[in-house]
Amino acid sequence: MLRLIGLMISIGFADSLNPSTIAPAMYLATDERSARSQVTQFTLAVFAVYLVGGLAVALGPGELLLHLVPHPRPGLKYLFEIIGGVVLLTLAAVLWSFRRQLVGRELPEVHTDGRSSALLGATITAVELPTAFPYFAAIAAVVGSGYGVWHQVFLIVIFNLAFVLPLLAIVAIVQLAGSDSQRMLVAARAWLERHWPVALAVVGLVAGVFCVFIGITGLISLRHGHAAAVARRLRGIVAH
Numbered sequence: 001m002l003r004l005i006g007l008m009i010s011i012g013f014a015d016s017l018n019p020s021t022i023a024p025a026m027y028l029a030t031d032e033r034s035a036r037s038q039v040t041q042f043t044l045a046v047f048a049v050y051l052v053g054g055l056a057v058a059l060g061p062g063e064l065l066l067h068l069v070p071h072p073r074p075g076l077k078y079l080f081e082i083i084g085g086v087v088l089l090t091l092a093a094v095l096w097s098f099r100r101q102l103v104g105r106e107l108p109e110v111h112t113d114g115r116s117s118a119l120l121g122a123t124i125t126a127v128e129l130p131t132a133f134p135y136f137a138a139i140a141a142v143v144g145s146g147y148g149v150w151h152q153v154f155l156i157v158i159f160n161l162a163f164v165l166p167l168l169a170i171v172a173i174v175q176l177a178g179s180d181s182q183r184m185l186v187a188a189r190a191w192l193e194r195h196w197p198v199a200l201a202v203v204g205l206v207a208g209v210f211c212v213f214i215g216i217t218g219l220i221s222l223r224h225g226h227a228a229a230v231a232r233r234l235r236g237i238v239a240h
Helices: 002-016 019-029 035-068 076-097 099-103 117-131 133-143 149-163 165-239
Strands: none
Touching: 002 076, 002 133, 002 149, 002 165, 019 035, 019 117, 019 165, 035 117, 035 133, 035 149, 035 165, 076 099, 076 133, 076 165, 099 165, 133 149, 149 165
């Protein structure tokens, strides 16, 4: 379980550095009249929609696949961990390759059009969800782990808490920094505009290497376990 918790945190945090959610949260946090309530509602909506979407995939099609394959191979969960790492490494490589083109693009502007910040967060997340490939890789690892439903729910909740960490940081800045929060968030947005592709590529690289590492070490330990079991059987046969 600890391996999967680490996997969820690493992939979730790598996936969290998403300008599509961070930029609107920063914009809402600069509203002097209702910054606290708006950015909090936005964060809760992002968390809720992403969580419900992930649970729907894991407990719907994911559970169906488990029923079709009731006795998956023991190494399947480690294979999914490696796949999740490869997905992150691939995205990191793409971001690094196109970093100069991407950094020239401005962060998305927010147009509420009279909508509440909660509806805005829900809409953005629902649009982003079908292309959330790191999330799907994490869900595949959870489904292939062989754990029961409540363990799967717990792991997906952990992923989503890691996913909204930057948004929670913005909420904390608004709550605790007071009058300085505007200056801090404007500076953070300026830095993000200049460096977000590189920052996301580096985080994706670190998280991807970690995921591949724990997957490979899991397969190695599984193989050693099988070898030890075979050796014990042979010793038992010889003893008899």
